[in-house]
Amino acid sequence: MLDLTDLSSGYGETQVLHGLSLKAEPGRVLAILGRNGAGKSTTLKTIMGLLPARGGSVSFGGKKLTGLAPFDIARLGIAYVPETRDIFRSLTVRENLDLAARRFPCPPGGWTVDRVVDLFPRLGERMDNGGDQLSGGEAQMLAIARGLLMNPRLLILDEPTEGLAPIIVKLIHAKLAELKGDGLSMVLVEQNFGFATSLADDVVIVSRGTIVWQGSTEAIRSDVEAQHRWLGV
């Protein structure tokens, strides 16, 4: 459903992606792995239109995304949970959720504010707190909840476990596994190899802005050499 073809992108003078190609299939979870600075976050930002593609293309469900503004891409059904979570600090938790909920129609059986609070009960206790009063774990739950309220066709997550306590990582893992069970398509960027491979169906490894390995989760688990060479596991 998401196709990146020969994509080049970067920041200012620095080119980070050099002809990167990958595919994410509907109803599956794709993990993008790789060392720090390999170009994983850059890939996600280019998909969202936050960084302009300098070459190649991104298409989603057959529609070309390259050149579209981030709000158009969001409306086409991609929800983005950034590495920095980017909770709006001057909005309450409820306002953060409403902002997403009111912009996107909710299909029958889709995500509502009540349903995301059922998924993350902690958020229910924090509804009237400011966005600047949350712990790292709560901010991550809110960022995921906000993405779900867009009722996206594809959820992309950038390092959802970064900086979180092990118990919260476990909780986020359980919730993402639940979403996967519901058939939500996801693209997951992760440093945490165990976390990523226990959720993903497909794996690609990025190094120096290009894909150097791709295959199934089982294949990367058994390919110790590739793990060692590209991930330093």
Place this chain on the structure above:
Amino acid sequence: MTADLGFWVLQMLNALQLSMLLFLLSVGLTVIFGLMHFVNLAHGSLYAFGAYVAASLAGVLGYWGGFFLAPLAVAAMGAALYFTLIRSQRRAGPMAQVLITFGLIFVAVDATRLVWGDLPIGIAVPAVFEGQLSLLGVEYPIYRLFIITLGLAVLGVLTLILSRTQIGAMIRAGVDNDQMAACLGINVERMFFLVFVVGCALAGLAGAVAAPVLSVTPDMGLQILIPTLIVIVIGGLGSLKGAVAGSLIFGFVQTFGAVLLPTLSSVLIYALLAAVLVARPQGLLPAKG
């Protein structure tokens, strides 16, 4: 003189009146900056344009004609500026923006000279607000009380919109993080245009209400620019609360400085500005934490 209650009341009202005028100007400028990091130095020229339009219309339609139509005219001028100069410079960086809008100030000053001439234009206070009101032993012009009330009313309406409505939440989200707001499907550029035009309308409104108390001159936009910039820097760029606080601080320091410490009055506000910049470079009530 300072032991007299009347003195304090009078100066307090003067300070409030100046504060409210500055608030009407600075609120648009600060939210425009907060939302898009766009520096519009020509904001004061829009205020002057509002004053001239109000003064011209007052002769034909009476005061209220100018009061209601000047903000619309300035909003239309703002929209025209947006489509001709501002939109194309949105990503050009602060230097290009400052140079272009600074240049606009001079164009505006000379354009007003060509159309309205060099001489100050006066405009009469509307009949309903003529005369004085006795307040705690002070005779105070009713029209100036109207300016204070209007400023407070605009503040109330803006606070309500920003804190209670969906569009208000969208604007706050955009000020916090415009990229993430865009990723949630918000057309930040269209919102910026809307805020820009409303900010221009408020500058026009400030010009229209100031016209009867100040003389309308070609350089009035330039004269108000520095105080407005001081207000938003003291208050904190991008923040409504900051614009309120900055306006009050400027109004009171300026007014009371002029009567209590006349020798220092011209330095006082700059000293305060410097102190704020040293102690809290992000301003007293910044939009971002």
